[in-house]
Amino acid sequence: MTFSPADIRRLAPVARVVVAETKGSVPREVGASMLVTAETLEGTIGGGALEFEAIKSARAALIAGTDRFERKPLGPSLGQCCGGAVSLLTEIWNERRLDALVSDVIARPLPGRATEQPLAVKRVLAHHRSKGMMPEPGIFSGWMIEPVTHPRRSIWVWGAGHVGRAIVSVLAPLPELEVVWIDTTRGRFPTDIPKSARTLIAEDPARLVPHAPAHAEHLVLTFSHALDMELCHAVLSQGFGHLGLIGSATKRARFRSRLSALGHTSAQIDRMECPIGDPALGKHPQAIALGVAAAILKSHREGTEMLGERA
Template sequence: MTLNPAEIGAVLAVHGPVARVLVAQAKGSVPRGAGTSMLVWADGFQGTIGGGALEWQALARAREVLAGGGPRVDRIPLGPALGQCCGGSVTLVTERLEVVPPLPWLRRVEGQAGAPEMRGFAFADGWLQEVATSPARPVWVWGAGHVGAALVGTLAPLPQFDVIWVDTDAARFPAIPQGAERLVAVDPGRAMAHAPGTAEHLILTYSHEVDLALCHAALVRGFTFCGLIGSASKWARFRSRLGALGHSDAEIDRITCPIGDPSLGKHPQAIAIGVAARLLSRTPPGDLPMKDTT
């Protein structure tokens, strides 16, 4: 969770100069960790550093910086003074941005000390360095129906995931939330070949035949997780048909059906909560880092 030039550039293009609030250090129990940031303009903001009194104070300071102040560093205990019981403390660095910063971005934000040796994201001796956002886990959601919309709405804001939302017709998509990318694919099975081999797939289209084609394509392409919406009887039929297509029992067992937590019920939001919990509890191969959350 650190600098995302593309996101900063998009906000600058719409709103002009902004103030950026960054959690440079976090100690103890805090709402968000070091590297979390938010962008603030005169009548709005994007991102969150944890909400509550901390964020409201940060917004006020950010708008002071936006109005012409230089960078400021605030060390804030999250105790009774803020009406919060987290018990930790954060150091916030607030800066005015008029252009997209270079990478890596090394600058002095307080004091007079010379620059120390720094690697990656670091805050030391009044100097702050940020590097490019690391790639997140690719999650491909196949189907833009009610369950697909609930899943994308739940997963897209999470920093762990980059969400690709796929369906056969652009008209099937509702509004695309920030953090998700739409892909229209007339033949979803062929589109599977464009997914990275590390992708996590959630298959829940309007058609059992499309679902089956996607399961087959996923087994051919490779994946780190593949979940299919459906009943026990649907999965029994799919297992038989996937076997007839040449997949071994061990390969077919890699597909999870049903997805989510059946005990939560069949409401789209309940399914989305169960799926999100399952994905969040998984340890991705290679311990992939998270994307930026500005």
């Protein structure tokens, strides 16, 4: 997992712990990270005892104001039976360092390593500039390289009821997604809105649809069938990436008829998915959210390519 510049700026000064290298059986992949302050923790590198030790080390690094690079065998000393090993890079992100987050790819030497950029790193960065390919995170000749996560997909969730809350709670932590959450009043939202979700309030939500980007993916699940219809009509009347409507086969049939009467073609209406999620998982809000999230994560993403030699 790469990281979100917005999260780091929000918490700075913050210690970011990232899995830089793995060997054998390990809890998380290279790039998995967590953000540690003196009192808070966001994200996870997994591993139970490994994470507990990493948090203590990160808070000590915050006090000292120095980066750390540590190799951790996942054996009896940590009370774990994975049998592998991980290398953790802990970096202190403060005001003087935040300018680096404007780049698409960040390359920096590990603590104590030479600051002259190795050939392998130059080659990775040159390939990125010329081909536009994002490198996978990892260590290249003693340097850590990571792509900076900027949201690539915009998910607009219309409705803050039980299903909307469940869906947002699952999607909002994913750094590659921008989640925009809309309802008619502030009181319809929960008190614990995920920090990464952007909320919009509108007495007439359909008037906000033209403000969504043409590639936005819409999930319509309001408290009102009439409002659902207005939103579907508005979305189908402009460019969009995906349209999902909560409901049943019966609701889909009724909406098809009404949308057709409003002038939408069969081809346009066919782009509307209803019901959303995986019906086999059930109708509980969390079950619907799991189905929706799985479908989003399985859909097409931009590919990544492993570049350069690592050492």
